[in-house]
Amino acid sequence: MEENRQLLFSRYERFWHWSQALLIIALMVTGFHVTGLLQWLDYKLAAQWHRYFAWSLICLWTFTIFWHLITGEWRQYIPSTEKMLEVIYYYSKGIFDPNLQHPFKVTRRLKHNPLQRLTYLVLSVVISPMLWISGLLFFYYNEWDQLGIPNLWLSGVAAVHVAMAFAMVCFFCLHVYMVFLGKPATAQLKAMLTGYRVEDIRLDADREYTVMLVEDDSDFARMIQEWFETNGVNETDRILPVRVTMVCIETLHEAVKYLNNKSVDLILLDLDLPDSRGVETLRSVMSVIRDEPVLVLTGEEDENLQSMIIREGAQEFLIKENLDRHHLLRKGRFAMERQWFLRQ
Numbered sequence: 001m002e003e004n005r006q007l008l009f010s011r012y013e014r015f016w017h018w019s020q021a022l023l024i025i026a027l028m029v030t031g032f033h034v035t036g037l038l039q040w041l042d043y044k045l046a047a048q049w050h051r052y053f054a055w056s057l058i059c060l061w062t063f064t065i066f067w068h069l070i071t072g073e074w075r076q077y078i079p080s081t082e083k084m085l086e087v088i089y090y091y092s093k094g095i096f097d098p099n100l101q102h103p104f105k106v107t108r109r110l111k112h113n114p115l116q117r118l119t120y121l122v123l124s125v126v127i128s129p130m131l132w133i134s135g136l137l138f139f140y141y142n143e144w145d146q147l148g149i150p151n152l153w154l155s156g157v158a159a160v161h162v163a164m165a166f167a168m169v170c171f172f173c174l175h176v177y178m179v180f181l182g183k184p185a186t187a188q189l190k191a192m193l194t195g196y197r198v199e200d201i202r203l204d205a206d207r208e209y210t211v212m213l214v215e216d217d218s219d220f221a222r223m224i225q226e227w228f229e230t231n232g233v234n235e236t237d238r239i240l241p242v243r244v245t246m247v248c249i250e251t252l253h254e255a256v257k258y259l260n261n262k263s264v265d266l267i268l269l270d271l272d273l274p275d276s277r278g279v280e281t282l283r284s285v286m287s288v289i290r291d292e293p294v295l296v297l298t299g300e301e302d303e304n305l306q307s308m309i310i311r312e313g314a315q316e317f318l319i320k321e322n323l324d325r326h327h328l329l330r331k332g333r334f335a336m337e338r339q340w341f342l343r344q
Contacts, residue, residue, distance in 0.1 A: 008111055009195045013073075016064050017192055023057045024172055031165055054135055061128070076111050077120050084114040091115070095181050102182075106197060119171070127167050134161035208243045209265040209336065214255045214285070215297065216273050220320065221248050224268065227325040228332075239329040252276040252284055259288045266336050267294045269314075279308050286313045293335035297323075 009017070030053060032038040033046035041049075068074040086103035094100040104113035112120065137149070137157050144151060182188045191197040211228055215221040225246045247264065249255045252273050267289070271281045282296060295316045296309050306317040315335045318328070 006108060006197055007195055008106065008108055008191055008197045011195070012067060014192060014195060016060065016067075019060055020057065021172075023053050023060065024168065026053045027057065027165075028169055028172070035162065051139060054139075058132060077117055077124065079117050079121055080114045082114060084118075087113050087115045091178075091181070123168075123171060127164050127171070130160055131164045131168065134158075134164065208245055209240075210245050210247060210263075211266045211268065211332065212247045212249065212255065212258070212264045213268045214249050214252070214273065215268070215270045216250045217270070218250075221250075224328070227328060239326060240333050250274070252281055256284060256288050259285070263290065264292055265339075266332050267292055268297055268332070269294055270297045271300075271309075272298070279305070279312060282309060282312050282314060291339065293339045295331055295335060 027050060029038070030041070030046045030050035033041045034043065034050055083103050090100065090103055094102075102113075104110075106113075134157050137144075137153075138161060140147075141154070144153075179188050180186070187197070213221055213224055215224070225248060228240070228244045228246055247258065249258060250273070252275050255269075267285065269282060269285055271278055273281055276284060282294065285294060294314045295318055296314045297318050297320055298305070299320050301319050309317045315338070316331050318331065
């Protein structure tokens, strides 16, 4: 099974995330002491440290807002309803089904599913600003007369601050819970520690895959067909974890005609055919396919040709003389797995 490893979180994002988490925990602990829910610390000491932690968090948030604006990462939090119902269903029932995959595909450009985006929007637009404002009003309570703020507002400000603080506690606890709902459970935690998200790429074992071989050498084509069709006869020797149907075609014209009407999962393409030669063969095939992976088979060991083939869109450049069953089937499997991942 192939793994896809992609960088999701930069160094600053990880620093911001863990610094914010530690400061929120510190604010929770000191806040519980200020409100009397905990009594391990002296009230004055707890209130003093609560202010220190609050100012530190405000500074961190201010710099982070600036970072989001200059990097364009603020777009990650624009609300979206796409796949919202599927994500809600997954978190309500799907997490208990080990065979069900998350309906949202995380990428560097789209890090948050629609439910996360909505949650972070409420946190950013409602909870955090109200915490800031009510907290600053508390801090500058002695200046209320100069600012023209009635003292009668104190109980209301206190109620808002405590309510938003408990909303933040609920968000924090829910966030910690959701972190461990990945598959495997530590996947999201590792991503925020290392910056990289690693995902298994799996083919669907319940369907049959079609492999097209475009080759005019009948003996070579027969050998390739046998390699694919005998895959999995011995379970311990299975390289492709799926059933494969081979479509063997000898000319470019026939291949283009077939691809115009039907789709395949993998194309094995010989460049030198009776009706086409060289890179033009690949270009003709690439012009009619959607996104099917193409492995080029050739008898020429030419580095310049290899570079041209890759630039034209082929996934692999394979020398016929160097091929063996294990090598070709693995290349075919990885090509289909990569394409499966890109389509999700």
